[in-house]
Amino acid sequence: xxxLKKSIFFTMIAFIAVMVEIVRxxxxxSCCGGGASASLVLPKFATFLFDTSIEHEKYNxxxxxxxEYKKDPxxxxxxxxxxxxxxxxxxxxxxxxxxxxxxxxxINQYTGLKSTTYGAGDITLGFNFELFNDIRCVYRxxxxxxxxxxxxxxxxxxxxxxxxxxxxxxxxxDITGLGFYTFNFSLLLDKTIKSFNISLxxxxxxxxxxxxxxxxGRYIEPYYIQPGGKLNLTASTGxxxxxxxxxxxxxxxxxxxxKEYYLKINGIENQNSGFLKHNLLVGIxxxxxxxxxxxxxxxxxxxxxxxxxxxxxxxxxxxxxxxxVFR
Amino acid sequence: xYFVKKYFIYVSLVLFLINCSNPVPLSNLFPDATDRxxxxxTGLQPGDRVPDITFYNTDGTTxxxxxxxxxxxxxVIYFTMWCIVCDVHMSYxxxxxxxxxxxxxxxxxxxxxGTIAQALANQTxxxxxxxxxxxxxxxxxxxxxxxTMSTTIVIDKNSILRMNEDFKDGQRLSAVLSVLx
Numbered sequence: 001x002x003x004l005k006k007s008i009f010f011t012m013i014a015f016i017a018v019m020v021e022i023v024r025x026x027x028x029x030s031c032c033g034g035g036a037s038a039s040l041v042l043p044k045f046a047t048f049l050f051d052t053s054i055e056h057e058k059y060n061x062x063x064x065x066x067x068e069y070k071k072d073p074x075x076x077x078x079x080x081x082x083x084x085x086x087x088x089x090x091x092x093x094x095x096x097x098x099x100x101x102x103x104x105x106x107i108n109q110y111t112g113l114k115s116t117t118y119g120a121g122d123i124t125l126g127f128n129f130e131l132f133n134d135i136r137c138v139y140r141x142x143x144x145x146x147x148x149x150x151x152x153x154x155x156x157x158x159x160x161x162x163x164x165x166x167x168x169x170x171x172x173x174d175i176t177g178l179g180f181y182t183f184n185f186s187l188l189l190d191k192t193i194k195s196f197n198i199s200l201x202x203x204x205x206x207x208x209x210x211x212x213x214x215x216x217g218r219y220i221e222p223y224y225i226q227p228g229g230k231l232n233l234t235a236s237t238g239x240x241x242x243x244x245x246x247x248x249x250x251x252x253x254x255x256x257x258x259k260e261y262y263l264k265i266n267g268i269e270n271q272n273s274g275f276l277k278h279n280l281l282v283g284i285x286x287x288x289x290x291x292x293x294x295x296x297x298x299x300x301x302x303x304x305x306x307x308x309x310x311x312x313x314x315x316x317x318x319x320x321x322x323x324x325v326f327r
Numbered sequence: 328x329y330f331v332k333k334y335f336i337y338v339s340l341v342l343f344l345i346n347c348s349n350p351v352p353l354s355n356l357f358p359d360a361t362d363r364x365x366x367x368x369t370g371l372q373p374g375d376r377v378p379d380i381t382f383y384n385t386d387g388t389t390x391x392x393x394x395x396x397x398x399x400x401x402x403v404i405y406f407t408m409w410c411i412v413c414d415v416h417m418s419y420x421x422x423x424x425x426x427x428x429x430x431x432x433x434x435x436x437x438x439x440x441g442t443i444a445q446a447l448a449n450q451t452x453x454x455x456x457x458x459x460x461x462x463x464x465x466x467x468x469x470x471x472x473x474x475t476m477s478t479t480i481v482i483d484k485n486s487i488l489r490m491n492e493d494f495k496d497g498q499r500l501s502a503v504l505s506v507l508x
Binding site for chain 1: 352354355356358359360361362363364365366367408409410411412414415416418419437439440441445448449452453454473475476477478492493495496497498
């Protein structure tokens with residue numbers, strides 16, 4: 001392999017690795033959920049990225065407050081489709097900004113209820129700061145510097161443009177957003193050695209307190225509510241297989257841990273709130289040789305067993321995503 | 328940068344279509360602390376006398392409010408759809424509130440299932456067979472109280488409505504029950 005080909009090969013692996021390991025919160029959407037979209041990360045040296053995705057989330061029972069797994073009622077079929085478009089733009093050698101706009105469709109059959117609702121989800125926008133100046137993938141480890149990962153610090157805001165439980169909706173299955181201004185701080189460590197990749201990510205979300213005077217379509221005595229902080233940790237690993245044409249396929253396995261702490265009502269912690277959830281992720285990504293086009297297919301799911309969550313629905317999220325990079 | 332311009336045109340078009348079909352609610356962008364309960368559609372309010380209610384129990388029997396109040400000091404009705412949010416509330420009622428008020432009847436009212444059999448299956452599947460549960464046939468109670476998910480009703484021994492609001496964190500329910508006559 002010539003030096004040029006090697007260089008292209010590793011650049012490509014780094015690009016795919018970052019694209020595949022993008023920190024996805026894997027959070028449920030309706031039924032206490034979100035509709036917020038994920039962060040977008042622009043590859044090093046690229047100037048602009050366009051991203052579009054279709055996410056299908058199927059609800060698959062829930063864990064109660066004791067951590068016991070419970071199936072949904074017989075005849076239930078709860079789904080949410082999220083169509084997102086987004087972009088990332090490099091504003092500085094080491095700083096990029098992004099925005100993602102979801103559109104949400106809820107398709108629910110729940111015992112005697114049947115509904116289809118749709119609307120804008122919560123818009124996400126933010127910045128990622130790259131704490132490295134060159135591509136951090138290596139063919140072999142020759143020095144200490146070679147094991148230093150690509151490190152990203154991120155900050156993003158989720159703007160409550162969706163329909164929340166505090167709007168005129170009959171139940172929690174029909175919402176498209178959370179209803180809170182939320183700020184998220186993240187750290188992503190990504191390292192590729194030869195064809196292997198490993199990523200570790202952590203992020204913490206804080207939501208602003210807000211007043212509420214309506215719940216599920218009914219005006220209520222106003223009160224103030226603030227969700228608890230949310231911690232998300234993700235670890236994933238991937239392997240890239242490159243074709244002779246330099247097109248490539250990357251397979252990824254990941255694990256995610258999410259914990260939300262107690263929410264506050266009128267400044268007092270509600271100790272029946274909060275949740276915990278373990279996620280698993282399987283993904284595959286195809287990238288063209290020029291690295292400008294990536295198609296990803298991810299499946300994030302929970303194991304429907306007692307002990308894998310608390311106070312949270314179990315879901316299966318299937319995502320088909322296309323990204324195009326402009327140099 | 329041609330693509331960038333083109334892309335923003337697409338984004339603008341999509342946003343325009345989103346806003347045309349289903350406007351972004353401003354209530355979340357600019358949340359409001361104003362008490363607007365006077366705008367609620369009709370429904371019995373605290374202080375109103377509750378007419379005699381028939382409960383269609385999931386065990387196939389029926390009860391009436393008047394009969395229950397001959398032996399109980401009050402009735403709590405929780406509107407449930409057996410979802411995770413409801414489970415959190417019902418669990419709190421079971422563990423924290425119900426044991427403190429043995430003279431109050433606690434009802435889980437299923438307002439989403441079409442049949443008694445379906446309501447019973449939901450109650451059993453959710454693990455709440457230790458509660459009395461009833462089906463809201465023809466949405467009579469939903470209409471009477473303008474109930475929705477997690478609406479919580481308290482009726483005292485004299486059939487006077489003491490509470491009709493969302494469960495929230497259960498503090499209001501505890502407070503109302505503690506001063507029942």
